[in-house]
Amino acid sequence: MRLDDDLLQAWVDGALEGPERAAVEAALAQDAGAARRVLRLAEQRRLLHERFDPVLLEPVPERLRLARPAWHGYARAAAVFAFGLAVGLVAPLAWRGEGGPAGPQATAPAAGALPARAARAHLVYATEVRHPVEVDASQEAHLVAWLSKRLGTKLQVPVLAADGFSLLGGRLLPGPDGAVAQFMYQDGAGRRLTLYVSARARDEKQTAFRFAQEGPVSVFYWVDGRWGYALSGEIDKPALLRMATRAYKDLNPP
């Protein structure tokens, strides 16, 4: 058998089946030159993997994330929005009409912005593998004191352990009316919830519990006193409602 170039590289690339493969291997055993050449080809593959495989483990940059609620046909706009959110440029009203919630929003535009902002912040940070939170739960006291100070209120962190979710940590975000706090929870399966606490906008009315579906993210939100709260997650509605109820009770002790 003549070991031509195509055969050798097909062997290296695992493109040969049964008898053909065996024939090449038999011929290689008799042909030191071809065997050396095959080793060089295999070495090239190995070097390429060694050099470029680390890219697979790098965190995917924000601009390449696809986890956006208005994803279909809006990828570029969504990337711009995410960037705007990160630097605090996007007014919440910019969200409306982009697959936002139906119903109550029509009569309460400002309140409608809260779940959208919360869902966006949820998508941006809950998908983060390496840096989901700024301060993790091991420093919970510091986290709560810090965010309380920045928001100018005494924040409580609801306990959602009954549903298997424990506090992962939190971060400070820019909002339309100043600082926003985001607390993140995670369960044993790695599912994440975020509680978004934002100052109530001037034209925002108090609301009871409301539900909004923002793309893949379900949000229960309410506006109470000076504050708007939103609990977001990509989990089923009854479980989310149960936890939102618990969060509400923790935040408003009798």
Next chain:
Amino acid sequence: MDRDQVSAYIPNLRRYARALVGDRHAADDLVQDTLERAVRKFHLWRPGDLRAWLFSIMHNVFVNQIRARRIVPSAEVDDSIAGATTPDWVTDARDLERGLARLSAEQREVLLLVSLEDMSYEEVSRALGVPVGTVMSRLSRGRERLRRFMDGEPVRAGLKVVP
């Protein structure tokens, strides 16, 4: 469109793009343009091999970028990964990247899809829209050229490969 399905391939698209164009930012630009195009064209995708479809889109975007001269066809060396490793490794990595940069864009695409992505010749043929025979000859020439460069042998354009 299932974004999770597509998202699963983003690391692979990034690895391939990094090897293809060398520079980290140019590579991520290529990935971003590819994803945006995939979103726009998703209605054209028929359930089947999503990976091959995404790489074929990246190929088209890459060719367009070369035509528009947004990408210099020969790659520059990106030292960001090599910097943290051992001296031998760095030397090898730089030689490897310099060698890759000396291949034609067509040779580099085929070589990387086969070597890094483990695509079959048929899959590469579909992703790049060229016959299998062309895939194999580009692969063979690209490999030989890279080998000669890494071995310090003279490499000239249009070198004939002796089997």
